[in-house]
Amino acid sequence: MIEENIQEVEPKQKSFKVKFNKFLNYISLTTSGMAIGMFATLIIGVIIEQIGSLTSFDFLIGMAKVLKSLMGVGIGVGVAMGQKKYSPLAIISFGVSGALATMVVSLRDGSLVLPFINGVQTNSNPLMPYIVVLITMFFYDLLFKKKTPLDLIIIPLFIATIAAIFSFLLCFPLTWFVFTLGNFVQWATTVQPLLMGSIIATVMGMILTAPISSVAIAVAINLGGIAGGAAAVGCSVQMVGFMMMSIRDNNAGKVISVGIGTSMLQFQNIIKKPTIWLPTIITSALLGPLSTMIFQLQTSKEGAGMGTCALIGPLTTILEMQDNLLMAIIGVLLLMIVGPALFVFLIDLLFRKLNWIKKGDLAI
Structure with missing residues (x-):
């Protein structure tokens, strides 16, 4: 009886390990894409901004601001391309979802509502576009299993809508998370x-x-x-x-x-x-x-x-x-x-x- 129970438990343990390893590989692959996207936009922007500040070259400083503002796009494209299974249309749409995640549209009047902590704008947090892009990818995989004649319209519209909704829902919880970390550092x-x-x-x-x-x-x-x-x-x-x-x-x-x-x-x-x-x-x-x-x-x-x-x-x-x-x-x-x-x-x-x-x- 005991041996039978052990034999039943072992396949379940192996199944859990396989699923857990797949999850870790997925997180590893997507965070790699996020890092590459950040590097091509935010980090390069910071480096160019530093050069511009040291040389007093305003053109470089302006260029850096544009690059830094594209962080969400870079993360979306980087994460999607890392999966090596999405069409060019889907990849670009995921880039748009990353951009939407760096800002929130008010449900009341349609104005932009940016998350702040102590008066400091925190929409530069890369965690936000990363999570929103993963969510949009999940819904895309769930619904778009076959190609349709209307993909050119439906895919960008669907991904942008999902991204906007979850950006609104997650914005302030994630801002609170960053705020809590900040409070701990402040206590230190x-x-x-x-x-x-x-x-x-x-x-x-x-x-x-x-x-x-x-x-x-x-x-x-x-x-x-x-x-x-x-x-x-x-x-x-x-x-x-x-x-x-x-x-x-x-x-x-x-x-x-x-x-x-x-x-x-x-x-x-x-x-x-x-x-x-x-x-x-x-x-x-x-x-x-x-x-x-x-x-x-x-x-x-x-x-x-x-x-x-x-x-x-x-x-x-x-x-x-x-x-x-x-x-x-x-x-x-x-x-x-x-x-x-x-x-x-x-x-x-x-x-x-x-x-x-x-x-x-x-x-x-």
Whole structure:
């Protein structure tokens, strides 16, 4: 009797594992598409904006604004193309759904209603278009199994309508989620410096790598000063750290894209194997307190959530600490560049010897 029960349970367990692995692969594939879409729009826009600011070239700054505004489109197209099964019409329509997800239309008067936290617009949160695009893809797969003569009209109309509805429904719950994360980070600024540095560096770094807008949170809670410096260190650790870890499995272009673009390019691999996140998390927890207690790095709220993306984190820290320029330069070099590279490299080396991380785990 017992043997029969065991035999019945085993197929169910195997079935659950297969389904769970399929789900993880799906999330990994779609977040990879999201990261690529973000990189081609938002991240490239940030890099061009930084170049424009440094050179006082207004054309580049204007160009950057357009690129950044296309984030939703990029995410929609990136996620859809990653599935390798949709028609060009559907892919473009999913891009439109991503764009709609960055704004909400009021049911009352048809005006645009953008989500705000403490007066800061948070429609730049990549989580919103990502989720909305997944929902529209689900309904598309459910209903459009066969081609019809009216596809050219029906598909864009259907996808846009579904995207608009769910953008409205999910906008404020997702804004509340970001707000809650912001409140936690804000609470961390009130604890003693050692703990504050460790918590803020770790949490903000993880938010940067996850599909959540670390910049929106930093600006919304006015995360500047010493707390902002710890956040900048944590974000830099994620990017420089994953850049170092990526060297074994990727070409130079992809490695550089992680280092000065976004560490979110590795999020697909984190979904598959969470262990690869530990070296950067541990390093953030170690270097954060050094920032708050020894170097006392300070940065602006705009630079706190950027990390080494276009070198904004290091540059804003140096600009913010003009009164103590030497300490700023030393601190930035040690805690945002050299320290993360060295510590993550050593921890990664240890994890590889323990077989916790293997070759190919960080392939993009």
